[in-house]
Amino acid sequence: MLELTRITAGYDRRDPVVREVSLSVAAGEAVGLLGPSGCGKSTLARVAALLHRPDAGTMTLDGAVVRGWRHRAPREQRTAVGVVFQQPRLSADPRIGLRELIAQPLRATGRRREVPERVAELARLVGLSDELLERRPHAVSDGQLQRACLARALVLRPRLLICDEMTAMLDASTTAALVAVVERYRAESGAALLAVGHDRVLLERWCDRTVRWGEHHAEHAPTG
Amino acid sequence: MTADRAPDTAPVLDVRDLSVRFRMRGGNDIAAVSGARFSVAPGECLALVGESGCGKSVLASALLGLLPANAATTGSAVLGGDTDLLTAGERTLARTVRGRRIGLVPQSPAAHLTPVRTVRAQLEEALRELTGVRGSDLPKAALAAAARASFPEGHLDRYPHELSGGLAQRAATALALIGDAPLLLADEPTTGLDRDLVERTVDELRRHTDTGRALLIITHDLAAAERVADRVAVMYAGRIVEIADAEDFFQAPGPRHPYARGLLAALPERDFAPIPGMPPELGALPEGCAFAARCGHADDRCTAERPAFRADLACHHAPTGRTHPLKEAADA
Numbered sequence: 042m043l044e045l046t047r048i049t050a051g052y053d054r055r056d057p058v059v060r061e062v063s064l065s066v067a068a069g070e071a072v073g074l075l076g077p078s079g080c081g082k083s084t085l086a087r088v089a090a091l092l093h094r095p096d097a098g099t100m101t102l103d104g105a106v107v108r109g110w111r112h113r114a115p116r117e118q119r120t121a122v123g124v125v126f127q128q129p130r131l132s133a134d135p136r137i138g139l140r141e142l143i144a145q146p147l148r149a150t151g152r153r154r155e156v157p158e159r160v161a162e163l164a165r166l167v168g169l170s171d172e173l174l175e176r177r178p179h180a181v182s183d184g185q186l187q188r189a190c191l192a193r194a195l196v197l198r199p200r201l202l203i204c205d206e207m208t209a210m211l212d213a214s215t216t217a218a219l220v221a222v223v224e225r226y227r228a229e230s231g232a233a234l235l236a237v238g239h240d241r242v243l244l245e246r247w248c249d250r251t252v253r254w255g256e257h258h259a260e261h262a263p264t265g
Numbered sequence: 266m267t268a269d270r271a272p273d274t275a276p277v278l279d280v281r282d283l284s285v286r287f288r289m290r291g292g293n294d295i296a297a298v299s300g301a302r303f304s305v306a307p308g309e310c311l312a313l314v315g316e317s318g319c320g321k322s323v324l325a326s327a328l329l330g331l332l333p334a335n336a337a338t339t340g341s342a343v344l345g346g347d348t349d350l351l352t353a354g355e356r357t358l359a360r361t362v363r364g365r366r367i368g369l370v371p372q373s374p375a376a377h378l379t380p381v382r383t384v385r386a387q388l389e390e391a392l393r394e395l396t397g398v399r400g401s402d403l404p405k406a407a408l409a410a411a412a413r414a415s416f417p418e419g420h421l422d423r424y425p426h427e428l429s430g431g432l433a434q435r436a437a438t439a440l441a442l443i444g445d446a447p448l449l450l451a452d453e454p455t456t457g458l459d460r461d462l463v464e465r466t467v468d469e470l471r472r473h474t475d476t477g478r479a480l481l482i483i484t485h486d487l488a489a490a491e492r493v494a495d496r497v498a499v500m501y502a503g504r505i506v507e508i509a510d511a512e513d514f515f516q517a518p519g520p521r522h523p524y525a526r527g528l529l530a531a532l533p534e535r536d537f538a539p540i541p542g543m544p545p546e547l548g549a550l551p552e553g554c555a556f557a558a559r560c561g562h563a564d565d566r567c568t569a570e571r572p573a574f575r576a577d578l579a580c581h582h583a584p585t586g587r588t589h590p591l592k593e594a595a596d597a
């Protein structure tokens with residue numbers, strides 16, 4: 042499903058935070074990527090989510106080589122990947138209500154007719170009431186906003202879901218609830234998962250296998 | 266099982282029936298904290314746990330006198346037997362309480378530290394202000410202050426943005442310790458830190474109770490609470506619903522309140538099963554028990570009548586078979 046091969050990426054070409062990292066996620070597989078904060082795993086997640094262009098290396102999605110990132114990514118590839126970040130407040134537009142937030146990707150891809158049905162379906166899945174859907178981000182809790190961000194990530198039915206520290210700010214029950222939503226979606230859609238985080242207990246409980254940051258470095262030593 | 270918590274010393278902090286209401290435009294009040302009652306003894310660590318929005322951070326702000334203008338408080342929160350934090354007034358709080366009698370370990374140390382000044386400069390300033398150390402004694406005192414929080418000497422001339430999350434946390438802790446305050450208040454001190462850093466941070470905080478300080482740690486991280494606390498207070502929808510000895514709570518016999526039991530069971534090392542539903546809005550709390558809509562034991566009484574906080578528990582159907590300390594219930 043996802044193949045990252047010798048990816049080098051970062052914000053300063055002389056000092057990349059990701060160096061020659063390889064990682065693959067098979068169709069339907071759930072892979073946990075475990076590492077301390079600041080190690081570069083979030084940057085790798087952004088590469089995989091087509092949000093950050095790597096400096097070197099190759100990435101394939103469903104067997105097709107990725108040639109463009111961000112707005113240069115072709116729509117089929119962009120819509121195949123859903124992503125949820127750690128801090129919902131940084132990724133949610135404060136001016137729009139949760140219903141709009143969830144619906145945005147549908148509108149952006151010209152599928153506005155699906156909005157009412159799909160948003161209702163997802164709101165049920167993540168447990169957001171009609172009343173909460175009308176509120177703006179500042180009027181809901183972190184947990185409620187993250188539920189909306191997860192619904193938004195699922196709205197286009199991605200074949201790969203990337204969760205970057207999705208639950209790091211949340212309490213135990215909300216964490217378990219969001220993971221259950223992801224797993225229900227994966228069970229019915231067969232989607233693959235890349236869960237990035239620093240909580241070993243959580244990732245090992247959640248994922249089919251867990252890769253430690255640094256392990257894949259060893260396997261793929263730079264060749265110069 | 267009796268609580269082996271309470272040495273016969275007077276509590277450092279004694280909170281009685283503390284309530285905080287926010288008056289909102291349109292007359293819809295928000296009951297952020299209702300009837301909170303707990304105490305913290307010298308040398309003791311109490312962890313106040315609950316999810317975001319449960320009122321625990323509002324409670325912390327109330328203790329520090331940092332609530333917004335539309336907040337109204339009732340009850341009392343007596344520090345050191347003589348100062349009611351709720352009525353003391355900003356002048357007293359600013360001059361004699363914050364930093365001097367309550368050391369605050371903040372949630373996001375990077376934001377708490379002054380960005381344009383080095384750690385050394387900030388430590389020296391706090392020392393001048395809080396301890397009266399002056400002139401040529403300052404450099405040595407700053408070194409000692411840094412060492413107390415295990416902040417490495419070699420990093421003293423760095424600016425906050427040049428520090429890792431862990432070092433920023435230690436710098437903030439060093440600042441919090443300078444006034445030798447008898448109460449340390451740590452508000453979500455481990456948010457966003459990696460597990461080993463969480464453990465180091467709470468271990469370091471814990472170390473400062475050895476000298477008789479009291480530590481009140483506010484967190485949503487149950488693993489951190491388990492590691493550091495002597496007692497746990499669980500907050501739900503603005504109320505403390507259970508206070509328990511940490512060992513009883515995290516090991517056997519486990520929590521008594523259904524919400525607390527659900528919260529522990531949700532941990533990935535346990536059942537990893539969420540509590541169904543979400544907490545009620547603090548602006549629209551139900552008549553009866555705020556947890557009733559999510560509780561497997563709820564009956565008519567639960568939906569009709571709010572359970573009082575008695576014998577360290579607010580539940581109509583507490584599991585029996587244990588005797589419990591009545592300390593917090595003395596005047597229930």
Ligand code: SF4
Pocket residue numbers: 522523524554555556557558560561562563564567572579580581582583
């Ligand atoms: S009072 Fe009733 S609804 Fe509330 S926690 Fe106890 S059993 Fe459940």
